Amino acid sequence: MTFVIGRGEGESLEKRPTGRLGTYRALDGSSGAPLYVDLDGPHAMLVVGKRGYGKSYTLGVIAEALARAEGVAPVVIDPMGVFDTLAEQSRDEPVPAEVMSAPPVRPNTLDPRSWCALLELSPESGAGALVWQAAGEHDSLAGMRRHVRDADAPGTDKRAAINHLDLADSWGVFDEEGVAAADLASPAITVVDVSGLDSAPMNAVARAIGETLYRARVDRAIDRLPWVLIDEVHTFFDGVAAPALETILTRGRAPGVSLVMATQRPSAVPPVGVSQSDVIVSHRLTSGADIEALKATQPTYMDASLAERMPTETGDVIVVDDATETVHAATIRRRDTPHGGDSPRASEQ
Ligand SMILES: Nc1ncnc2c1ncn2[C@@H]1O[C@H](COP(=O)(O)OP(=O)(O)OP(=O)(O)O)[C@@H](O)[C@H]1O
Numbered sequence: 389m390t391f392v393i394g395r396g397e398g399e400s401l402e403k404r405p406t407g408r409l410g411t412y413r414a415l416d417g418s419s420g421a422p423l424y425v426d427l428d429g430p431h432a433m434l435v436v437g438k439r440g441y442g443k444s445y446t447l448g449v450i451a452e453a454l455a456r457a458e459g460v461a462p463v464v465i466d467p468m469g470v471f472d473t474l475a476e477q478s479r480d481e482p483v484p485a486e487v488m489s490a491p492p493v494r495p496n497t498l499d500p501r502s503w504c505a506l507l508e509l510s511p512e513s514g515a516g517a518l519v520w521q522a523a524g525e526h527d528s529l530a531g532m533r534r535h536v537r538d539a540d541a542p543g544t545d546k547r548a549a550i551n552h553l554d555l556a557d558s559w560g561v562f563d564e565e566g567v568a569a570a571d572l573a574s575p576a577i578t579v580v581d582v583s584g585l586d587s588a589p590m591n592a593v594a595r596a597i598g599e600t601l602y603r604a605r606v607d608r609a610i611d612r613l614p615w616v617l618i619d620e621v622h623t624f625f626d627g628v629a630a631p632a633l634e635t636i637l638t639r640g641r642a643p644g645v646s647l648v649m650a651t652q653r654p655s656a657v658p659p660v661g662v663s664q665s666d667v668i669v670s671h672r673l674t675s676g677a678d679i680e681a682l683k684a685t686q687p688t689y690m691d692a693s694l695a696e697r698m699p700t701e702t703g704d705v706i707v708v709d710d711a712t713e714t715v716h717a718a719t720i721r722r723r724d725t726p727h728g729g730d731s732p733r734a735s736e737q
Pocket residue numbers: 437438439440441442443444445446652702703704719720721722723727729730731
């Protein structure tokens with residue numbers, strides 16, 4: 389009998405989209421039967437582990453499976469520039485992938501409050517109030533600038549607001565013709581490489597992508613079910629991307645939007661990120677704060693497994709499956725496309 393994380397046992401694998409995650413890991417370390425993950429229904433998955441134990445690699449394995457699955461529209465937000473390799477030659481079944489380098493996004497995917505947060509302006513300040521009004525009325529940066537210039541407000545506030553909007557323009561990530569849901573909803577996996585961007589514009593792009601896909605599903609504008617995969621997700625919970633991630637986590641299930649998050653610091657993810665995850669893949673963790681962050685919002689059946697079966701080797705995990713209330717010790721399979729996240733070593737230079 390095969391076991392599918394997020395679905396349980398039974399039925400043949402061909403019937404519904406399923407990804408191969410790896411193999412069961414026996415207590416003596418030997419590997420066993422294959423372990424699969426459900427890609428049919430919407431899920432929130434959290435992949436955690438200390439540096440170098442294979443989080444990004446595991447995210448890549450899930451990405452490969454999604455690229456091959458029917459009926460889904462997977463998008464990876466790639467802050468480290470390590471997932472471009474999904475588009476390289478696969479040593480097995482092909483992995484359809486396309487890479488977008490820092491695609492421009494639509495300014496109106498950020499609400500007025502988020503524009504102020506993005507530009508680090510208090511909405512109560514003169515300049516902040518101007519940016520707030522401009523963002524509420526215009527879909528382009530040019531329109532927002534015009535609004536500020538024409539406003540009946542003190543010159544110093546207007547100059548400060550324009551300077552902040554000029555800064556946003558200099559990031560090169562805003563365009564009212566920016567990326568639309570249809571551009572992201574292809575069956576191939578879309579790798580959005582944001583590695584060249586600072587944290588603020590990186591967050592703006594992630595926010596826009598999350599928001600665009602969520603809205604498109606609520607409006608039934610796209611047929612495929614979007615999956616948003618994000619590495620180093622704590623960076624995005626810290627910025628203007630957070631509301632979009634929280635929306636997917638708390639309200640994504642009904643319209644069918646999934647989120648797969650990876651982080652080395654589960655303690656830096658807000659509790660909603662852990663409590664709403666129905667699948668947790670944990671690589672080795674040693675920090676007490678990180679282990680506590682997982683335990684605090686997860687069911688008690690997880691506690692014992694974390695203590696007794698904490699993985700020790702790279703690529704080894706325990707998987708907590710809330711759908712079936714089961715915990716599995718497993719080893720993640722090898723990637724079929726090259727892994728892009730290896731740290732350089734002085735001895736190899
Ligand atoms: N399942 C696996 N099978 C074989 N090798 C693996 C596996 N997972 C990880 N590795 C190896 O371990 C290395 C580190 O993995 P990875 O880059 O995913 O670490 P990480 O936990 O994301 O670390 P960081 O926080 O530095 O990004 C990889 O370069 C790869 O060579």
